[in-house]
Amino acid sequence: MSPDIYIETGTTLKWLLTTAWLLPLAGFLIEVFGGYWSGRKSRAAAFLAVGCIATGFVCSLIALLTWLDAADLNVSDIWQNPRAVAAATHEVSEATHVDHEHDADHAADAEHHGDHEHAVPAHSEEEHHGHAAHGNNPLKFAFNGTFYTLAKFGRIQITLDYYIDGLTVLMFTMVTFIATCIHLFAIGYMSDELTESYEDHQVHLPGGKHFHRPGRFYRFFSFLSLFCFAMLGLVLAGNIFQVFIFWELVGVCSYLLIGFYVERKSASTAANKAFIMNRVGDFGFLIGLMILWTWFGTFQFANTNPDQTGEQGLFQMVRTDAGAIETEGEGLNRVAYMQSATGEHLLGNDGQARRIPYWLLVVAGLGIFAGCVGKSAQFPLQTWLPDAMEGPTPVSALVHSATMVAAGVYLAGRFFPMFTPEVLLVIAYVGAITAFIGATIALVVTDIKQVLAYSTISQLGYMMLAIGVGGWLAGLFHLITHAFFKSLMFLCSGSVIHGCHHEQEMTKMGGLYKKMPITCWTMWIGVVAISGLAIPITLPYLGAISFSGFHSKDAIIASSLSFSTLNPTHSLLFFIPLITAGITAFYMHRMWFMTFFGKPKDHHVHDHAHESPWVMCGPLLALSFFAAFCAVGGESGPLANLLLTSEPTHVAGGVQAAGELGLTLPSHHEIHECHSQAGMMALLAALMGTVVAYLFYCKQAVDPALVKARFESAHRFLKSKWQFDEIYDSMFTRPVHVVAKWCTGFDREALDRFLHSCASLAVGIAQWDRKFDEAVVDRIVNVFGEVTYAAGRTLKGVQTGRLRQYVMFIAAAVVCLFVVLFLFLPR
Amino acid sequence: MESLLFTIYALATCGAALGVVLSQNVARMAFWLVVSLGCVAGLFFMLNADFVGATQLLIYVGGTVVLLIFGVMLTASGPFNTIKSEPAEMIQAGVIGIALLAILIPTVTSVDWVGNRDTLSHAGVKSPSGEFNQQGEGGTSRHIGAALLGVRVDQADASAPSEAHEHHEADHDHGHEHAHGEEAHSHAAHDHAHAQVSETNQASGYLLPFEIISVHLLVVLIGASYLARAKRRVEQPTS
Amino acid sequence: MESVGLSGYLIVGAVLFVCGVICMATKRNGIGILMGVELVLNGANLNFVAFSQHTHLGLDGQIASLFVIVLAAAEAAVALAIALNFYNNHLTIDVDRAADLKG
Amino acid sequence: MSVPDLLNHVLHTDLPRSVQIFAPELVLCGTIVALLLVRMFDAHRWLPTSWVALFGTLAAFVGVFAQFMYMKTDGEHESLKGMFHFWGLTADGVGTSGPYFTGLLTHDSFAVFFRIGLLLFLILVEALTILTGIPDQDDGQDFYTLLIGATIGMLMACGVNNLLMLFVAIEMMSVPSYVMVGFLKGRKVSSEAAFKYVVYGAGIAGVMLYGVSLLSGVLGTLSFPELGSRFALLMGDSAFTLSNPTAVATILGIMLILVGVAFKLSLVPFHFWCPDAFEGASAEVAGFLSVASKAGAFALLIRFALAFQGTAPAVQTLCLIFGLALGVVSCLSMTFGNLAAYTQTNLKRLLAYSTIAHAGYMVMAVAAMMVILSGSKDKDAAAACVSGLIYYIAVYLFMNLTAFAVVAFIRNQTFREDIDSYNGLATGGAVTKLVSVCLLIAFVSLVGLPPLAGFFGKFAIFSSAFRAGSVHWFLWVVLGLGGLNTVFSLFYYLRVLRAVFILPPADETKPVEIPGMVGAYVVLITLPILALGMSSFMGDLDATALDVASQLFHI
Structure with a gap:
């Protein structure tokens, strides 16, 4: 691609994506101010919101096409000859990043790395906007720049940057598309709110009545728009600080949306919980930010400016051309050198090479990951997510597929170059544990949305696991496919709930497939996709006959298998996801069978069930199409190729025995080798799960109740969600309450009690003193004294004596201060 | 005694x-x-x-x-x-x-005050005390008065005790009109003090607090009278 | 002169100071508390004047004590006005009655 | 020496320069006299005292602003030449930083910057009181006299260079505020609050004065610049140990003085007056006290802390102990303030506790500065601490003023201040909605969420503590607690916002209607919270703050 085209493409993409990003904000502003006056019964807000997000989708789609065109990953080419292109991409990426030779000829057919080797700034024809793929740059293909400098704070520059690469464009398209579907769906789902007096059946007022309030149709849509704006901003962000800003905004929006039915106590608690859990993670994020800023002095991801003006981005500083972290020393003294644009050590102001203690790099990575843990509901902060089901179903769909939880995985993927092997190992284990916990709890819950919620947790764990074991592609691949099928299933469950008049318990459903066929079969697509089922026949161009989930999950299992082969001590990282795959298939089918098949368990529900209107079914069909086919071609299909273009440099070649722990990350090649083996195992597990679920819940061959009774204690343990809430309650919530109470009561309680104990100690003296006073001194004014005493005694009940306690406390504090000081002073 | x-x-x-x-x-x-x-x-x-x-x-x-x-x-x-x-x-x-x-x-009792004083004196810190009170006992009012106007006579004296002596003789009680009554004195001494004050920054005159406290007193009295008077009375000019 | 020394004065100052603090902490009569304040300030003042005689502080110490006396008078005036105001509102000068604000 | 001699003497020392620098304060003194005259000649029927006060303050503000611009541009600013000339600014006078009034006060851009902030704040508070009408026509003269009188004390506190002036400044800012707290003299709680405040304040003043006397006696001087060097002289080579009585007496004196400063900053454990005084006082007064006296006290604290600089090992140890003590106090204040705010029902009281917590955050910067100075000679890092603090105070000014102003305005409508009375505030009229949004912005900024200004302030302070942690680990503990506290603080602010935005209004009350002027005022003071957070103003402020702080360290 020539420089001119590069500039042109960059500018086009920038404006397209900016439009897509800002439209929801405009929508939000109009809705929040205009909605109030347009009345409670108007659907205008909804149409506006849909219009904004749909236009955003169109823009994103155009951007995607532009990008494909520019990257020469022509859609038609891919369809005609996906293998060839994929092969070329693989070949070239490996050639470029492993060998680092001037291999332009070799890569001539895939011209987008035409200037790989031109790391030298003097390369004049590439001077202008040659894309970021020169040698030093881990970025194959990216555009970045600054919209607006928000503020300068000493050395910190807070800017609104953009950073556009394949991942960005793909995320944009995915988010806007799913959001459009969900918006449309919500028009139908939220139509109850189009009233002046909405009756909330779940809020019971004294006297057996339900709570009445004005409908909040426009409010819902304005929040949705704001949510989309925040998420898109996060994706578009070009520096980690901007990510943080939108990160928080996403948190706030989720707070508002989860707490939409604020009058329900459960909803407001859930909203609080979500927000607070996220804040806990964000604290880690902040620590990471602080370390990055202190040592690197920049927040920018990368500088893709071809003429190397401007500061280096984080990714460029931390890794060499080959994508390795250059370190020196051992243990805590180990330091990592920062890299300059020309592949040398970056020099500080004093002429010394700039270095960062390796352990700080690890801490920074862990800190950033802590943010991801909060946002993506990973162990141990996963408990907010199921509670977040209190929000309206479209919100759940949005939160759980395309936006909030995806943000964490997205950031982990985006920030991958900054993660050292140690951090990756933590990520992998956290992901594995999360996947397992989520899946096991999903086995026992009976609320249809809760099943989906736990499956989300589990799937997010998968993604984190994949990223942790070095399967960058697999993780983000799964992120995209999961977004489609999970939003599909949520909307399906929404349709069921809508059809059953807000009944969410699966134990009261059953046999609904006749009543709502569209919902039933679209959901089936989702279930098959998430279970990773496939027919093990490989077609020439399309890979195995399967839906999207198979491909991505297959990739994850393959990555973890190859990781555990290379690092045998961590073989658990392969077995957990494998087992989980089986469990996943089981509980998803359990849900599907329980809902749609078998005998109707509650006739009241069954009789009133009806298929949803077209405004709701339409999105289901659209989403089911993508859930089925978006990953066609598997890892050599168009989606994976698109993702590969933004994969960090060092992933493809793998990493040999790096870090303190000597971890080896698998290369593409190694993953590829064990692909079929892993695929077969995963498929086997999934099939087993499916068959068992069929036997249990459709065929009724085994009575689930018996099993439940057999494993009563395990069931109870799972039912109480591994006791996490209880643990947190007793570990954090209660102590904080106690301390808070103690602090407020300190003035009154502690001091008073102190005084009282002194008083009781001195009560003998007091009485003696009183007698002495009355008998000897005050005999003349005895009566007067009596009155005084009585009055004083009466007043004593009222008084707390606080002012003097204050003064007493000054003296006591001064004394204590000195005693403490003297204790600590050297003698 | x-x-x-x-x-x-x-x-x-x-x-x-x-x-x-x-x-x-x-x-x-x-x-x-x-x-x-x-x-x-x-x-x-x-x-x-x-x-x-x-x-x-x-x-x-x-x-x-x-x-x-x-x-x-x-x-x-x-x-x-x-x-x-x-x-x-x-x-x-x-x-x-x-x-x-x-x-x-x-x-406070364990501090070696004399030792500290000697340490400081050895280190070249001018000793301000001594002359201003030992010569004429009770002869401080005039120094204080001058200091409140921003002129430190005692500091000047400290470094030139011989000249300073003559001023002390003129001490009589000026009340608290702060040295307004001091008149008959030699220009030589003044010039000397002038030189001292302007070349050392150590001696601080207290003109600012002396004046600003009067503002403070005014404010405080207005405040006190506000609290003391009954609410909504027809105002009299205060203070 | 030197027979007394500095320490004696400082001890008296410390005793005044502590008596003042105790007075403030124990008196239920608002006016009594204000008397405690005067004692505390006098303790500090005695320190100032003693230092003025015996250390490099010199005349500064005496001047400082003068300012303190004036400031203390101002503070006493305000404190009394507030105490009277308190008395007018509560019809007592017992500070233990001041218990509406707490928590 | 004759009177003419004396006068001659006075006039030929640094008096002209001092008067030139001190002119804005003198204008304020003049305003007080003018207020008195207005009352005396019964002119306040047609010349409202509030306008006299506002005009005088504006004039003083312009004066300080001219000084600041003069210092910044070395008097070269073309368009301001006239203003410089009007205030008689000269290169020897305002243009040169250094002590004036024979070393009692210091003149540098740090002091001038704080004076600008204080006068700006005074103007805003006066505008607020005009809008709320809390001192009515009859009491206006008294109120503004007290307000301006207290502010003069704070202005002096910014340049304090002498232990005696430290005491005088603290007294001057405290004593009028005692009366202001009790200004609603007919109310029981008000008089109780004032009484508690005055007794507590007087007691602390005594304690602090004792510390001043002790310190000045040990070191034999009152002047700040000499404290550190005298201490080094006295200690010689000996180490800072408990067995060295001079060291112990010095640290005793310093600690007692810090008690006084901690009282002004309402730091735990010297905070007891704060919640009571704020609840009893009117919201306007509480807002004034929460910001202005704090800003003055911080300037004073920094000046006092920087008096103990030096390379001698004993001085270094002293610095470290100083910093660590402040760190401990910071931990206590943050935690106590935030936790105690949980269960409050009165919004002013809640804000008082939040004030305590914020003082804790702010003092963290001073602790970090002292620790950095004790370990390394990295003056840039120390200056960064101070500039972070300045930024925080500047932002805090607007955040807190907004919060208290809203409380005052709502009180004027509903005659209530408890949090329940804010239920469903956002359902009121258009202006009420606007005010609610402003309250939201102020509170979110107080929590410290980006991209509002409060976040950046907190960030700056935390990062300075982070840097100080490499000198002494304890600052990392403080930092950790600070981070934890931002989480704690979320709850009670959100509780108020929940009342405002989410809870339905009580049925019997009619919706709150707020006049348009008030809305305009609230928006005006809210805008800086946004502007200082995410626009280029932030960079300007930060650059200025760093500049100002660097001058403090002579970099």
């Missing part, structure tokens, strides 16, 4: 202060307070701080305590005249007080 006088004053001061603490009747407290403050004035005189001592008597004993007694009278109504503290509180306060004393007294 000195130490005897000091012992009497010190004991009287401490005893009266203790009396304030221990007496339960507010009028008696006021009495003990007067005694205590008066004895402090005596200690001031012993320290050659005549002007401060006089001010202490005038403002404290004559003014502040009278103010307090006014307060006692205005607020003393019937049964609340004697409001007793509980013995328990006295004990508690006594414990804290003894702890404070146990910290303060060893600290």
Whole structure:
């Protein structure tokens, strides 16, 4: 691609994506101010919101096409000859990043790395906007720049940057598309709110009545728009600080949306919980930010400016051309050198090479990951997510597929170059544990949305696991496919709930497939996709006959298998996801069978069930199409190729025995080798799960109740969600309450009690003193004294004596201060 | 003689202060307070701080305590005249007080004041004391007056004692008009002092606080009179 | 002169100071508390004047004590006004009655 | 020496320069006199006292602003030449930083910057009181006299260079505020609050004065610049140990003085007056006290802390102990303030506790500065601490003023201040909605969420503590607690916002209607919270703050 085209493409993409990003904000502003006056019964807000997000989708789609065109990953080419292109991409990426030779000829057919080797700034024809793929740059293909400098704070520059690469464009398209579907769906789902007096059946007022309030149709849509704006901003962000800003905004929006039915106590608690859990993670994020800023002095991801003006981005500083972290020393003294644009050590102001203690790099990575843990509901902060089901179903769909939880995985993927092997190992284990916990709890819950919620947790764990074991592609691949099928299933469950008049318990459903066929079969697509089922026949161009989930999950299992082969001590990282795959298939089918098949368990529900209107079914069909086919071609299909273009440099070649722990990350090649083996195992597990679920819940061959009774204690343990809430309650919530109470009561309680104990100690003296006073001194004014005493005694009940306690406390504090000081002073 | 006088004053001061603490009747407290403050004035005189001592008597004993007694009278109504503290509180306060004393007294007494003074003098810090009080005892008012106008005569004297002596002779009580009455003095001395003051920054004159405190007093009196007067009365010009 | 020394004065100052603090902490009569304040300030003042005689502080110490006396008078005036105001509102000068604000 | 001699003497020392620098304060003194005259000649019927006060303050503000611009541009600013000339600014006078009034005060851009902030704040508070009408026509003269009188004390506190002036400044800012707290003299709680405040304040003043006397006696001087060097001289080579009585007496004196400063900053454990005084006082006064006296006290604290600089090992140890003590106090204040705010029902009281917590955050910067100075000679890092603090105070000014102003305005409508009375505030009229949004912005900024200004302030302070942690680990503990506290603080602010935005209004009350002027005022003071957070103003402020702080360290 020539420089001119590069500039042109960059500018086009920038404006397209900016439009897509800002439209929801405009929508939000109009809705929040205009909605109030347009009345409670108007659907205008909804149409506006849909219009904004749909236009955003169109823009994103155009951007995607532009990008494909520019990257020469022509859609038609891919369809005609996906293998060839994929092969070329693989070949070239490996050639470029492993060998680092001037291999332009070799890569001539895939011209987008035409200037790989031109790391030298003097390369004049590439001077202008040659894309970021020169040698030093881990970025194959990216555009970045600054919209607006928000503020300068000493050395910190807070800017609104953009950073556009394949991942960005793909995320944009995915988010806007799913959001459009969900918006449309919500028009139908939220139509109850189009009233002046909405009756909330779940809020019971004294006297057996339900709570009445004005409908909040426009409010819902304005929040949705704001949510989309925040998420898109996060994706578009070009520096980690901007990510943080939108990160928080996403948190706030989720707070508002989860707490939409604020009058329900459960909803407001859930909203609080979500927000607070996220804040806990964000604290880690902040620590990471602080370390990055202190040592690197920049927040920018990368500088893709071809003429190397401007500061280096984080990714460029931390890794060499080959994508390795250059370190020196051992243990805590180990330091990592920062890299300059020309592949040398970056020099500080004093002429010394700039270095960062390796352990700080690890801490920074862990800190950033802590943010991801909060946002993506990973162990141990996963408990907010199921509670977040209190929000309206479209919100759940949005939160759980395309936006909030995806943000964490997205950031982990985006920030991958900054993660050292140690951090990756933590990520992998956290992901594995999360996947397992989520899946096991999903086995026992009976609320249809809760099943989906736990499956989300589990799937997010998968993604984190994949990223942790070095399967960058697999993780983000799964992120995209999961977004489609999970939003599909949520909307399906929404349709069921809508059809059953807000009944969410699966134990009261059953046999609904006749009543709502569209919902039933679209959901089936989702279930098959998430279970990773496939027919093990490989077609020439399309890979195995399967839906999207198979491909991505297959990739994850393959990555973890190859990781555990290379690092045998961590073989658990392969077995957990494998087992989980089986469990996943089981509980998803359990849900599907329980809902749609078998005998109707509650006739009241069954009789009133009806298929949803077209405004709701339409999105289901659209989403089911993508859930089925978006990953066609598997890892050599168009989606994976698109993702590969933004994969960090060092992933493809793998990493040999790096870090303190000597971890080896698998290369593409190694993953590829064990692909079929892993695929077969995963498929086997999934099939087993499916068959068992069929036997249990459709065929009724085994009575689930018996099993439940057999494993009563395990069931109870799972039912109480591994006791996490209880643990947190007793570990954090209660102590904080106690301390808070103690602090407020300190003035009154502690001091008073102190005084009282002194008083009781001195009560003998007091009485003696009183007698002495009355008998000897005050005999003349005895009566007067009596009155005084009585009055004083009466007043004593009222008084707390606080002012003097204050003064007493000054003296006591001064004394204590000195005693403490003297204790600590050297003698 | 000195130490005897000091012992009497010190004991009287401490005893009266203790009396304030221990007496339960507010009028008696006021009495003990007067005694205590008066004895402090005596200690001031012993320290050659005549002007401060006089001010202490005038403002404290004559003014502040009278103010307090006014307060006692205005607020003393019937049964609340004697409001007793509980013995328990006295004990508690006594414990804290003894702890404070146990910290303060060893600290201040263990410091080697003379040694420190010598250390500083050896290090070249000008010794400001000595001349201004030992020559003419009680001859401080004039220095204070000048200092309040922003001129430090004593600091100038310290480095040139021979010239400084002649000024001390002219000391007589100028009251608290702060050196307004000082007239007949040689220009030579003035020039000398001038040179000293302008070339060293160490000697600080106290013109600013002297003047700004008058503003402060004005503000405070306006505030006090606001609180004291009844609400919504037709205003009289205040202060 | 030197027979007494600095320490004696400082001890008296410390005793005054502590007596003042105790007075403030124990008196239920508002006016009594204000008397405690005067004692505390006098303790500090005695320190100032003693230092003025015996250390490099010199005349500064005496001047400082003068300012303190004036400031204390101002503070006493305000404190009395507030105490009277308190008395007018509560019809007592017992500070233990001041218990509406807490928590 | 004759009177003419004396006068001659006075006039030929630094008096002209001092008067030139001190002119804005003198204008304020003049305003007080003018207020008195207005009352005396019964002119306040047609010349409202509030306007006299506002005009005088504006004039003083312009004066300080001219000084600041003069210092910044070395008097070269073309368009301001006239203003410089009007205030008689000269290169020897305002243009040169250094002590004035024979070393009692210091003149540098740090002091001038704080004076600008204080006067700006005074103007805003006066505008607020005009809008709320809390001192009515009859009491206006008294109120503004007290307000301006207290502010003069704070202005002096910014340049304090002498232990005596430290005491005088603290007294001057405290004593008028005692009366202001009790200004609603007919109300029981008000008089109770004032009484508690005055007794507590007087007691602390005594304690602090004792510390001043002790310190000045040990070191034999009152002047700040000499404290550190005298201490080094006295200690010689000996180490800072408990067995060295001079060291102990010095640290005793310093600690007692810090008690006084901690009282002004309402730091735990010397905070007891704060909640009571704020609840009893009117919201306007509480807002004034929460910001202005704090800003003055912080300037004073920094000046006092920087008096103990030096390379001698004993001085270094002293610095470290100083910093660590402040760190401990910071921990206590943050935690106590935030936790105690949980269960409050009165919004002013809640804000008082939040004030305590914020003082804790702010003092963290001073602790970090002292620790950095004790370990390394990295003056840039120390200056960064101070500039972070300045930024925080500037932002805090607007955040807190907005919060208290809203409380005052709502009180004027509903006659209530408890949090329940804010239920469903956002359902009121258009202006009420606007005010609610402003309250939201102020509170979110107080929590410290980006991209509002409060976040960046907190960030700056935390990062300075982070840097100081490499000198002494304890600052990392403080930092950790600070981070934890931002989480704690979320709850009670959100509780108020929940009342405002989410809870339905009580049925019997009619919706709150707020006049348009008030809305305009609230928006005006809210805008800086946004502007200082995410626009280029933030960079300007930060650059200025760093500049100002660097001058403090002579970099």
